Amino acid sequence: MDKKQEIIPVNSSIKPKIGKDILELLTSGMYLNPLVLFREYIQNSVDSIDQALEENILQDVSDAEIQINLDHQNRTILIIDNGKGIPNDQFEDTMLSLGDSKKKGTTARGMRGVGRLAGLGYCQSLIFRSSSPEDDYIFEAKWDCRKIKSLLNGNNTLDLVALLEEVVSFKKIKNYLGRPHFFEVEIQKPVRLKWDLLMNENRIREYLSQVAPVPFSNDFSFKRDLEKTIKKDDRNYRYYKIVIKLAEMELELDDQPNSFQIFKPYADSFFLNTTLSDSVHSFESIKIMGMDGETAAVGWILHGSYMGAIPNKALIGGLRARVGNIMIDDKNLFRDCFSEARFSSWTMGEIHVLDNRIIPNGRRDGFEENTHYENMRNYISLT
Numbered sequence: 001m002d003k004k005q006e007i008i009p010v011n012s013s014i015k016p017k018i019g020k021d022i023l024e025l026l027t028s029g030m031y032l033n034p035l036v037l038f039r040e041y042i043q044n045s046v047d048s049i050d051q052a053l054e055e056n057i058l059q060d061v062s063d064a065e066i067q068i069n070l071d072h073q074n075r076t077i078l079i080i081d082n083g084k085g086i087p088n089d090q091f092e093d094t095m096l097s098l099g100d101s102k103k104k105g106t107t108a109r110g111m112r113g114v115g116r117l118a119g120l121g122y123c124q125s126l127i128f129r130s131s132s133p134e135d136d137y138i139f140e141a142k143w144d145c146r147k148i149k150s151l152l153n154g155n156n157t158l159d160l161v162a163l164l165e166e167v168v169s170f171k172k173i174k175n176y177l178g179r180p181h182f183f184e185v186e187i188q189k190p191v192r193l194k195w196d197l198l199m200n201e202n203r204i205r206e207y208l209s210q211v212a213p214v215p216f217s218n219d220f221s222f223k224r225d226l227e228k229t230i231k232k233d234d235r236n237y238r239y240y241k242i243v244i245k246l247a248e249m250e251l252e253l254d255d256q257p258n259s260f261q262i263f264k265p266y267a268d269s270f271f272l273n274t275t276l277s278d279s280v281h282s283f284e285s286i287k288i289m290g291m292d293g294e295t296a297a298v299g300w301i302l303h304g305s306y307m308g309a310i311p312n313k314a315l316i317g318g319l320r321a322r323v324g325n326i327m328i329d330d331k332n333l334f335r336d337c338f339s340e341a342r343f344s345s346w347t348m349g350e351i352h353v354l355d356n357r358i359i360p361n362g363r364r365d366g367f368e369e370n371t372h373y374e375n376m377r378n379y380i381s382l383t
Contacts, residue, residue: 019160045081096164124188148167205262210265214242220266222283226283241261291371
C-alpha cells in the first residue's frame with residue numbers, strides 16, 4: 001500500500017568536529033616523497049616574489065633570490081626568500097589557517113593552504129619567520145613536531161584546534177636583520193633518511209633542477225629559443241634564482257664553492273650509457289588548443305638522434321607538464337599517450353599549462369580529471 005510519508009527536518013545542534021588525525025593526512029599522508037617539502041616551500045616563495053613584483057616592492061625578477069642554506073653540523077635547513085613576506089597583523093591567522101588559501105582563483109601556484117605543512121613529518125621542529133616592508137617586527141611561529149607525533153599517537157580526545165594550541169607557539173622580535181621583507185622556513189633536525197636525503201645538496205639540486213622554476217643554463221644553445229617559445233603565449237612565464245649554500249665551516253673543510261645556483265639539466269649533449277652519447281640538433285614548438293578555441297598549453301620537444309631511452313640519471317627524459325613553471329608529477333605523466341609507452345623515455349620536452357581549468361590535484365602528482373585535461377591528453381596522443 002502506498003502511503004505518503006511525512007518527512008520531518010531535524011535541526012541538529014551537534015557541531016562538526018575535525019579530529020587531530022586530519023593533520024597526519026595533510027602531512028605525511030599527503031607528501032610521500034620527502035623532497036617535496038622543498039617544492040612546496042619554493043612554490044610559496046615564488047608566489048611571494050610575484051606579489052612583491054606586482055606591488056613594486058621588487059623592481060625586477062632579477063632582484064629576487066631564494067636561498068636554501070644547509071648546515072650539516074647543526075642539522076638545520078633554512079629556506080629564505082625576499083618576497084613580500086606576511087604582514088605582522090596577518091601572520092598568526094595565516095599560520096593557523098589550514099586549507100584556507102587566499103590564492104585560489106589567482107595566478108598563484110599554491111591554492112589549497114596546506115603546503116607549509118609539508119615539513120611537519122620530517123623534522124623535530126619547524127619554524128616560520130616573516131616580515132613585510134611596513135613592519136617593525138619579525139614574527140615567528142614554531143611547530144613542535146615531536147610533540148605533534150606524540151599527541152597523534154597518544155590516547156587522547158584532542159581535536160585539531162586543541163592540538164594546534166598545544167604544538168604551535170608564537171613570538172615577535174625587533175627586526176634587526178636588515179631585511180625589510182622576507183619569509184623564512186627553518187627545518188631543525190630533519191630525519192636521517194637514505195643518503196641523508198633532506199641534507200644531501202646533490203639530491204636536492206637534482207630534484208629541484210627538474211621541478212622548480214629555474215632557468216636553463218647559459219651554456220645550453222637552445223635556451224633563448226625555448227624561452228621565447230613559451231613567453232610568446234605565457235605572459236606570466238618566469239624563472240627564479242635559487243641558490244644552495246653550505247655552512248662556511250663545511251666549505252673550508254671540503255674545498256667546495258660557497259654556493260651554487262640551480263639550473264634546468266638540459267644540455268647540448270647527453271649520455272645514453274657509458275659509451276654512447278647523443279646531442280640536441282633542433283626543437284619543435286607545441287601549441288595545444290582548448291575546447292573553446294583558446295590556447296590551453298604551449299611547449300616544446302627537443303630532437304636528438306633517437307638512439308634509445310634516455311637514462312633516469314640524465315634527468316631530462318620524458319614529456320613533462322608544468323604549471324607556473326613548476327613540474328607536475330614526473331617524467332612519466334604522459335607515458336600512456338605514446339603509441340608505445342617505452343618511447344616516452346626517448347623524448348625530451350615540456351608542456352606549460354595555461355588553461356586554469358586544467359588543475360593540479362592536491363599532491364601535484366597529476367591533474368584533476370575533467371574534459372579540459374582529457375582534451376590536452378588527446379592532443380598529445382595525436383601529436
